[in-house]
Amino acid sequence: MKSGALHCAGKELRVRLRDRWALLMWLLVPLTIGGMITALSDGGQPQPTAQLLVVDEDDSLISGFLISALGQTGDAELIQAESVSRQEGQERIEAGDASALLIVPEGFGDAVLNEQPSVLQLITNPAQQILPSIVEEFLSVLTDAVFYLHRVFGNELKIITAQIDALAPGESEVFADPMIAQLGVAINNAAETLVEYLDPMALELAAAEDEAEEASGLTFALVFFPGIIFIGMLFAAQGLSDSFWKERESGTLRRTLVSPLSLTEIFLGKLLSGAGLLFLLSAAMTTIGFVYHGLSPASWLPAVLWLTLSGLVLYGLMSLVQLIAPTRKSASLITSILIFPLMMIGGAFFPFEALPDWLKTIGIWVPNGYLLERLKAYLFYDGGINALATSLPYALAMAGLLWMLCAWRLKAFAGRAE
Amino acid sequence: MIVVNELRKQFGQLVAAEDVSFTAKAGQIFGLLGPNGAGKSTTINCIAGLLTPTSGTVSVKGHDVVSDPLGARRTLGVVPQELALYEDLSARENLRFWGGAYGLRGQQLEERVNTVLSQIGLQDRAGDKPENYSGGMKRRLNFGCGIVHQPDVLLLDEPTVGVDPQSRERLLERVRDQVARGACVLYTTHYMEEAEALCDQLVIMDHGKIIASGTMDELREMMGERDVLRVSGRFDGQAVRKAFDGMAGVEVLQVDADVVQLSAETATRRLPELLGALAESGADIQETTLARPNLESLFLLLTGKALRE
Ligand SMILES: Nc1ncnc2c1ncn2[C@@H]1O[C@H](COP(=O)(O)OP(=O)(O)O)[C@@H](O)[C@H]1O
Ligand SMILES: [Mg+2]
Numbered sequence: 165m166k167s168g169a170l171h172c173a174g175k176e177l178r179v180r181l182r183d184r185w186a187l188l189m190w191l192l193v194p195l196t197i198g199g200m201i202t203a204l205s206d207g208g209q210p211q212p213t214a215q216l217l218v219v220d221e222d223d224s225l226i227s228g229f230l231i232s233a234l235g236q237t238g239d240a241e242l243i244q245a246e247s248v249s250r251q252e253g254q255e256r257i258e259a260g261d262a263s264a265l266l267i268v269p270e271g272f273g274d275a276v277l278n279e280q281p282s283v284l285q286l287i288t289n290p291a292q293q294i295l296p297s298i299v300e301e302f303l304s305v306l307t308d309a310v311f312y313l314h315r316v317f318g319n320e321l322k323i324i325t326a327q328i329d330a331l332a333p334g335e336s337e338v339f340a341d342p343m344i345a346q347l348g349v350a351i352n353n354a355a356e357t358l359v360e361y362l363d364p365m366a367l368e369l370a371a372a373e374d375e376a377e378e379a380s381g382l383t384f385a386l387v388f389f390p391g392i393i394f395i396g397m398l399f400a401a402q403g404l405s406d407s408f409w410k411e412r413e414s415g416t417l418r419r420t421l422v423s424p425l426s427l428t429e430i431f432l433g434k435l436l437s438g439a440g441l442l443f444l445l446s447a448a449m450t451t452i453g454f455v456y457h458g459l460s461p462a463s464w465l466p467a468v469l470w471l472t473l474s475g476l477v478l479y480g481l482m483s484l485v486q487l488i489a490p491t492r493k494s495a496s497l498i499t500s501i502l503i504f505p506l507m508m509i510g511g512a513f514f515p516f517e518a519l520p521d522w523l524k525t526i527g528i529w530v531p532n533g534y535l536l537e538r539l540k541a542y543l544f545y546d547g548g549i550n551a552l553a554t555s556l557p558y559a560l561a562m563a564g565l566l567w568m569l570c571a572w573r574l575k576a577f578a579g580r581a582e
Numbered sequence: 583m584i585v586v587n588e589l590r591k592q593f594g595q596l597v598a599a600e601d602v603s604f605t606a607k608a609g610q611i612f613g614l615l616g617p618n619g620a621g622k623s624t625t626i627n628c629i630a631g632l633l634t635p636t637s638g639t640v641s642v643k644g645h646d647v648v649s650d651p652l653g654a655r656r657t658l659g660v661v662p663q664e665l666a667l668y669e670d671l672s673a674r675e676n677l678r679f680w681g682g683a684y685g686l687r688g689q690q691l692e693e694r695v696n697t698v699l700s701q702i703g704l705q706d707r708a709g710d711k712p713e714n715y716s717g718g719m720k721r722r723l724n725f726g727c728g729i730v731h732q733p734d735v736l737l738l739d740e741p742t743v744g745v746d747p748q749s750r751e752r753l754l755e756r757v758r759d760q761v762a763r764g765a766c767v768l769y770t771t772h773y774m775e776e777a778e779a780l781c782d783q784l785v786i787m788d789h790g791k792i793i794a795s796g797t798m799d800e801l802r803e804m805m806g807e808r809d810v811l812r813v814s815g816r817f818d819g820q821a822v823r824k825a826f827d828g829m830a831g832v833e834v835l836q837v838d839a840d841v842v843q844l845s846a847e848t849a850t851r852r853l854p855e856l857l858g859a860l861a862e863s864g865a866d867i868q869e870t871t872l873a874r875p876n877l878e879s880l881f882l883l884l885t886g887k888a889l890r891e
Contacts, residue, residue, distance in 0.1 A: 171682045179670045415666030419727075422630040422660045423683040424652060 168425050172433025173440070176407070180441055186403050194396035194449055201392070202385040202456075214263040216245045217253040224273025231268070257287055260521065264288045386457050387515045390467075390539050393449045394512040394532055397475040400445055402499045404438050405482035408577065409492040417578055427578055431571055434483075435476075442475030443468065463543060470542070470552055473559050474535040478506075480566030481531060487573035511536050531562055583608050583735050583766035584629060589638035591624050598624040599790045602638070606766050606783065608734070611757065613781030614770040615877065621790040622770040623663055626739050629768065630660045642735050656684070659733030663740045663770075665724050667712045673723050674699065674708040681730035694730050701756055702726040718749030725753060729760060736760055736767045742776065754780060774877040786881060793884045805875035805883065809849035810835070811856060812871045813842045821863035832856065835882040843882060845875065 181187070220227050231245060248256070250267065257265040267285040411417040411430075420430055447468045454464055482499045489495035507513045509526055510533035516524045527533040538555045541547035584606040591599040599621040606612035614622045627633040629640050631647045631654060639646060645653035667676055677695045686694060699705040702722040712720050725741055738757065742750045757780065761767055771777055777784055784801060786794040794801060819837045826832050826844070832852075835843040842860070846852055849872060860867060873879075881887075 167687075168683075171679075175668070175671070175675075175679045178675060179668060182670045414669060415662060415664045416668055418632060419660065419662055419666035419680075420683065422632055422655060422658065422662075423680070424655050424685065425683045426652075 168429035169432035169436065172425065172430050173436040174433075176433050176437035177440060179407075180404075180437065190396055190400040190403065190445055191448060193399050194392045195452070197395060198385070198389065198392045198453070201388045214244065215261075217248045217256060217262045217265045218245050219248060219250045219253045219265070219267045221250065221270045222268045222272040226273035226276050227268045254287075257289060260289055262289060383457070386544075387517055389453045389457060390536055390543060391512040391515055393446060393453065393471055394474070394510065394536050395507055396445065396449055397442065397471065397478055398503045398507055398512065398532065400442060401475060401478035401482045402503055404434075404441065404479050405486045405499060406496060407434060408483065408486050408574070409495055412577070413492060421578060427574060428571075431574055435567065438479050439472060439476055442479065443472040446471035446475060459543065466549060466552055467539065467543060470535070470539055470559075473563060474532065474539075477531050477535065477559065477563045477566060480563055480570055483570045484566055484573065487570055487577045506530060506532050509533060516540070535559060583643055584612070584768060585639075585641045586625070586629065587639045589625065589628055589640060590636045591621075591628055591633060592636045597790050599628070602785075602787075602790075602792055604785050604792070604795060606768055608766045609761055609764050610782045611761055611767045611769055611780050613777045613784040614768065614787060615772070615774060615777045615781075615784055615881075616770075616787035617772055619789075620772075620787040622772075622787060623739055624790070625787075626737050626768065626770055630658060630737055631655060657734045659728040659731065659736045661725050661728035661736070661738045661741050663743070665712075665720055667720065667724060667727065669711060669713045672709050672711055673704050673715075673726075676712070676723060676727055677730050680727040684731035684733075686731055691730075694732070698726045698730050701729075701759070703752060716746075718745045721745045722749060722753060725756065729756075732763070732765075734765060736765050738767060738769045740770055740772070742771070742773070774881070778877055784877075786877070786884070788881075788885050794880065801877065801880055802875060805845065805880055806847065808833075808845045808847055808875055810873050810875050810879045811844045811846060811849050811853075812873065813844075813857075813860060813865075813867055813869070814840060815868040816840060816866040817842055817860075818864055822860065822865065825859045825863040829859070833883065835879060836886070843879065845879060845883060 218231050220231060231247070246262075253265045253267070256262055265287040267287070269283065269285070272284070408417075411420075417430075421427070450464060450468050450471060453459070454461065454467075482502070485499050485502065486495040489498055509523065510530040511519065511524070511527050512532060516527060516533075516537060519527060528537045534555075538547075538551055538559075541551035542549065545551075584604075586602055586604050589599055589602040590597070602621070602625055604612070614625060616622050624633065628635050629642065629647065631651045634648065639648070641647065642654040643657045645657065647654045668679065671679065674695060677698055678691060681691045681694055696705070699708050702725065704719065704723060704726070707715070707719070712723055715723065721741065721744065725738070728736065728738075736757075741757075742753055745753065754776070757767060757769065769777075769781060778798060781798065783797055784795065785792050786801075794804060796804075817837060817839060819839070822837050822842055823834055826834050831847040833845045835845055842865075844856060846856065849856065853872070857867065857870070
């Protein structure tokens with residue numbers, strides 16, 4: 165029994181490895197998509213934008229500077245700031261309508277100028293995972309900047325603030341922006357004469373910015389990376405699942421049935437060889453991704469094993485469809501078409517982070533969506549290895565159920581070879 | 583070695599085999615002869631365990647194919663009518679797989695694979711995939727895959743269909759080799775020359791039933807001491823039948839618009855009489871041949887139709 169299954173698995177592997185083009189395709193599809201997405205994001209194409217609601221209760225020059233700076237995240241437009249009242253802001257963040265709500269308390273500007281402690285309040289949307297963290301990191305950089313600003317230009321700021329305070333309340337709003345522009349000019353002028361001050365500041369800021377990127381950790385391409393591997397797995401699963409019909413049409417299935425090999429051994433042979441190939445494939449793709457994105461080698465093995473298991477779930481699903489389909493043509497057509505909705509909804513093509521909440525909710529109910537979401541929780545978010553460990557029983561149950569159904573269908577399928 | 587007892591196989595309403603009984607012995611080539619659709623493949627598939635008999639029993643070397651399928655399968659080698667090869671694997675790898683399927687491993691397997699490769703004349707092309715082979719080469723490989731494990735009982739379903747004469751001769755030689763080492767071979771064909779040249783024992787089937795059986799000599803005897811006269815030309819069917827109706831010792835085997843076959847005792851001496859009767863019926867005679875009876879004429883005698891249509 166064991167020896168027969170291994171004998172079958174060896175044959176399957178030999179057949180598969182002979183089909184170089186299919187193997188190459190399974191690797192090239194995800195690599196190409198990954199490469200394209202990386203190129204796009206490096207080229208500064210649209211990225212997910214964080215919607216930031218700002219309540220400015222201070223309404224000072226300093227808070228104005230902070231808020232307008234939040235809107236200035238370069239070409240990428242990572243953050244889109246919108247000024248709101250405290251009540252509106254709180255309502256909208258509760259409704260999940262924005263990534264974060266920033267409240268600048270009254271007296272913030274004065275506190276900065278007088279080097280008094282002051283607290284900025286940031287309320288993030290728990291439903292979104294990366295975008296609020298981008299806001300958070302950016303804000304921490306900015307508050308540092310405000311601090312340095314005061315250190316270097318404390319006097320100029322005091323003068324300008326005094327001028328603004330002298331204006332009537334209505335005028336303050338009208339002049340707020342020109343004032344900031346004026347501040348910019350002042351800074352430029354000062355910068356030219358205060359190179360010795362500016363240099364360490366710039367250095368400090370740059371360091372802070374780097375740190376920020378590392379902390380949030382998630383670049384645009386990285387958000388896509390696990391999903392792209394799933395695209396590869398979907399194609400591989402579809403390709404592998406064709407072998408039942410291939411064997412039936414070439415007559416080798418009938419021939420095996422008259423040999424001492426049992427249907428179970430044929431079945432196990434396909435399952436084992438599939439597992440081996442899916443392992444190699446996910447190992448290759450994961451390695452490329454890990455090296456490119458500089459992910460921790462410690463999470464390599466869990467990720468690869470999880471991907472292999474995910475591949476087996478998808479291989480089981482595709483095989484079941486093949487075994488139910490009435491003809492080889494329809495089997496191949498249905499499974500190839502099936503790849504696309506699974507890919508689209510299951511977060512493989514459009515990452516969950518970019519999907520509307522309702523679609524994401526559906527997406528994690530799709531087998532590959534669930535498995536992908538868990539992998540991301542493990543790799544990027546705070547799930548840790550528990551994110552995989554706790555969902556392992558579900559993943560195993562899914563694979564087990566699908567493959568048991570396949571075994572059951574295979575009997576009828578081979579019988580139809582009469 | 584193979585005992586088939588009152589086998590019946592029905593596909594829905596269609597009765598593909600009915601009341602089929604025979605025994606094939608070791609060291610013998612047992613032939614199943616019959617036109618397309620006669621039920622040969624149905625019978626052989628019931629023996630191979632691919633089909634479950636509707637009723638009746640089949641046993642192979644004492645193993646009942648229904649109650650002890652694995653025991654039966656271990657003693658069998660099967661060469662299916664349709665090619666059954668892995669197109670992505672080389673000839674050598676195909677042989678290895680099928681040998682391994684019967685439990686051969688390692689050194690023993692390699693030796694058998696090499697022997698079979700040279701037997702089927704593919705040792706020079708052993709590394710090529712069957713997709714690059716000619717029809718005859720594929721057939722030879724298909725045959726080779728069934729004999730790697732040197733089965734006690736070998737089932738061959740029309741192994742020479744679509745094979746060039748040279749490959750066919752070579753294949754028949756290999757079949758004889760199997761018998762020489764003591765195997766029992768069940769051979770189906772619709773080529774009566776092949777059955778005549780190869781088989782020790784024969785069953786002739788038509789419409790799912792056995793219509794004659796025995797050794798070649800026994801079957802010839804069924805024709806009696808008769809010769810077969812074959813006349814080609816142009817004939818009027820009804821007139822021909824009428825002309826010979828009631829003529830003692832003469833039987834009309836076949837009447838077509840362009841060919842008539844008669845079987846008659848001592849036909850040599852009665853030739854003028856027979857041709858005269860034909861001419862009287864208004865026939866236009868072009869060519870005549872007189873022959874010893876063969877399976878073709880026996881089939882004609884039993885069914886009134888030609889074996890190949
Ligand atoms: N799986 C099947 N289902 C229905 N009818 C079949 C099946 N296999 C064979 N038959 C029918 O049974 C009869 C005998 O077929 P077969 O045994 O293949 O004949 P042979 O091998 O002598 O040419 C034919 O009429 C054929 O159409
Ligand atoms: Mg047949």
